Structure formats: structure tokens, C-alpha cells
Amino acid sequence: MKDSVIYADGLTKRFGLFTAVDHISFEVERGEIFGFLGANGAGKTTAMRMFCGLSIPTSGTGRVAGYDIASQPEEVKRHIGYMSQKFSLYEDLKVWENLRLFGGIYGMRGRKLARKSNEMLRDLGFEAERETFVRALPLGWKQKLAFSVAIFHEPKVVFLDEPTGGVDPVTRRQFWELIYRAADRGITVFVTTHYMDEAEYCDRVSIMVDGRIEALDTPRNLRTRFGAETMDEVFQQLARRATRQSD
């Protein structure tokens, strides 16, 4: 694990008798865009929550940014960004106030915080929305803002849980441009999605079925291995094996 930013070995999470995540093992390298695919209920979100230190694993080990997720969850949190499936910025705060809050939480102060906020709003083309309440933004803009907040403090890894759900194709495209820019800066991106065209954008992709990782490779290699034209076909072949009821 020379330069691995995310490392999992036999990571398992059980809720009572139900095994949500079943012995998953893999490594993700620095600057990589890692697609984490799977049907609804396959265990993607649970796995991601373990990497973010929100959920303590039942067994197995996991390290994120060099910290153990079971014993040092607060250290892990210091070095990651997270964008949850549900939009979770403060809707009753203005755009710049959300930036200020989260910047402040990660230890940015005064002038540096203000300069960084301005830069970020300019990059996003959001300068005119500085004073807008977040609840008044369209969904696509909210998602872009949430992503920018997640990487505002320059984390080593950013975890994105279905970041483009319900967003139009143009905005999705713009969103992926943001993801590429972050990856170019050396931020490792760990992303779940249900859009197979997005899976093609990833450096490597894993496909989870019933809590286990059934395939892990580059999109091209996966297509070759499964004799498929598109990632969609690969996904269909694997997801059909699921015995779990999707939710």
C-alpha cells in the first residue's frame, strides 16, 4: 500500500443478523477517481459511511488518509470531504455563510477564509449568488455548491454519495468537470452513482452485489472481461445475480 489513500481489508458491517457490507477489500490510490457501483441496497452507502468515520465497522480493517477508521474516526474526518445523498448544507444560511461555517470548522481563519471563498465562488461562476439563501438555489447549483464545500478545505479524499441524482445532463457534465479538476489537484475521488455513463468517466470501478465486491477494474477491462459493449451491460449482468430485495 505504497500510496493508497483508501485501504480496506475484510471490512464488514452487520446490523443484527443482516450483513450490509460483507468482507470488502481494495485499495484506492492518490488522485484516482474511483467509481463505487451497486444496485440500491447493495451496501454502497454503508461502506462509504464506514470510510467517513460515521459508522464503525463490525470487523475488518480500513484506513483512510493513513488513519484507522475504527480507532481514529475523528482524525479521518479531518482529512476527508463528504457529500451525502441527501443535500445537507444549511438552507437558511446564505451561500457565503455556509462556506464560512465549514471553512471555520476545518480551521480556516479570517482573510485566508475570505480569499478562498471568493476564489471558489468565481470558479463556480457563483459570484452573483454570494448573498443568496441556499434554499433558493436550483438543485443542480445546490449539488455543485455541496461538492465545492466538501473539497473546500482541500481534503485528501472526497466521498460523493450519488452526487448527481435528479440533476439534468448538462449540469451533470459540469459536475464531472468539477470532479476532474479536483482529481487533478491530487484529491482522491470516491463516488457512487447509478448513471453508467458516469461509470465510464472513472479511472477504476467496483461493482457491489449483496454487500460483496463482485468486480473491480478499469471500465475498459471490465467491458472486455464481461464481453459487453457498455458499462450498463456489465452492471446488468452482475446486478441480476443479487438475491437481496432492493429497496
Added chain:
Amino acid sequence: MLSYLLEKEFKQIFRNTFLSKLLIVMPVMFIIIFPYVTNQEVRDVKVGVVDHDHSPLSRRLVEKVGASPYFRLSDVSATYPGALDAVAEGESDLVLAVPRGFEHDLVRGEVVEVLVAANSVNGTRGTLGAQYLSTILSDYSGELREAAGAVPGAVLPVFRTETGFRFNPTLDYKVFMVPGLLVMLLTVLCCAFTALNIVGEKEAGTIEQINVSPVPRALFILAKLLPNWIIGLLALVFGMLAAWLVHGVTPTGSLGTILLFAVLYVCVVSAAGMVVSNYSNTMQQAMFVMFFFLIIFMITCGLFTPIKSMPDWMQWCVSVNPLKYFVQALRLIYLKGSGFAELLPEFAWLCGFAVVFNVWAVWSYKKSL
């Protein structure tokens, strides 16, 4: 980091129009309207008189009772059973029976017993009426003493009466209720506000973004607690002003002591609200759990019924009710003017609750599951 969290909390509070309305409406409801509702003063108690003595002194006593604003002479019977019949028919609430030889015994300085019988179907009316009546009797005895004292060598007449209404001589319920209602106000406002605030973040999903950040748990709780002090103290000031302007009730003791207790108490109830919210996932759940406990705490805190008249085991249970100590402390400051030194036990108990609830609040707030 705390300053950023506080900035966020305050902005959210100021933008919350519902809360600002609540902050005005609640003190008005609790302090202006409730004292009228919870007033247990009885007026116009109907008194039936049986005068077996027919002496000038006994007639003066009856006149004195009739002159009181609390009583109305409804019936004069020749015999005690006749007077009881009037009670049975609902024509009188109380019977005052003056024994034969009343004046004779009084003049000779012997102990005189006057019979007061009360209809206890309406318990408050009966017992309070009887208490008022005994106050009048003791006044009367005082007057007679003074009159007799003017004549050297005269024997002083003695009544056996029991009275003990110090610090609130007129038994004014407003004076008695206002401090208690201030406690209710702070409890409901601060507890509900914190509980709903945190569960609100859970429902909105924003707490997830906090949980995945390196914010220490205690700091997050502290940022929720500090604004509550301001809200609680504002409500307290509104409430105390309303009590003064509308009811003319002002504290006998020092404002500083009240403030000190209020700050401590807000810390206790806010933390309790946080504990509730940490175990709840939705607003409905938090509301039900909170009101379940609030109602129990309020009924048993001694605000409406004296704790001393509860059974021993209940008195023991009530000693873990934080409201009890704040009600006691505020009443003592308001009515008796007690200073901080006399209220040390209450202060110590509240400190204990503050520590327990705050530790519990931080402990039960889990950033990782």
C-alpha cells in the same frame, strides 16, 4: 471553531420568525393570563351562623365576618343541626358556631373555642374559607386584647387560633404563582427549543455534514447551549416585566440571585432537551417524549400542589425533579427575599443536574455509530 458555530446558530435563530413570535407569545400567556386561571383564591363564601350566646361580643364577631369581602352571611340558624341542613341544601359553605358563654369566658380570660365546620365537597373553597375565617377570628382576638390592654389590670382575652401566612399575608395567589410560572416558561421554552433544534438538523440532514467534520462533540453541544441562555434570559425579562406591569408582582430578593439561578437552570433544561433529541429521530418523537417528561415534572414540582403533602415515597421521587429546586428558589427569592447563602442547597442540586444532563447530552450525541 466555536465562534463560527455560534455565528451560525445565531443567524439561524434570528431568521427563525416562528421563534421570535414564540418568545413574545409565551411570556404573555404564561405570566399575564395563567395567574388568573390558576388563581385559587375564594371569594363570596357563604357562611351560616349559629349564635348560641347572643351577647354583644358574639354579635360583633358575626358582624365582622359579614363585613369581610370573602364572606357573605347566608343563613342564621337557631341550632347547629339547622345550620348543617343549610349546608346540605347548598345555601352555605361554612358554619360558624359561637358557643354559649362565649362572652363570659372571654371576659374571664379563658380559652374560647369557636366551631367552624366546612363543606369539603369543594375542598379548596371549604379549607381556604375556614382558613380565612380563622384569620378573622384571630384579628378579632387581637382587637379585643388591645381594647382590654388599654384598661390596666384587665384580663387579656385569648383565642385559640392557628394562622401562619407569613411573607404572603393576604394569601395572594398571583404572588405565589408568578415565580412558579416563570419556571414553567423557561422550562418549556428552552427545553422545546433545544430538542426541536437538534432534531430539526437531523431531519434536514445537516447534522450529517457536521458529524463527518472534525467538530468535537462538546463544542457542538456548547454552541447549541449558549444561544439558549440569551433566549431564556430574554423570556425571563419579558416575563418579569409582564408580572410587574400587569400584576404588580416584583421580587423581594435581588435580581442578581434570580439571574444566577436562571442561567444555571437554562443550562439544566437545555441539556435535558438535547438528551431527548439525541434519542429521537423525528420532531414528533422528540415532542412526545419531551412532553411526557415535562408534564410529570410540572405536576410533581410543587408548583400546583405542595410537595410536603405528597406521600413519602413520592417526596423522595420528587427530589430528582430539577423543577422543584428552581420553583423553590424563585419563590423564596420573590416572596421572602432570600439571599444566595440561604439558597445554597437548591443551587447545589441544580449544579448537580447541570453536570449530569450536560455530560449525558455530550455522551449520547454520537458522531459515529
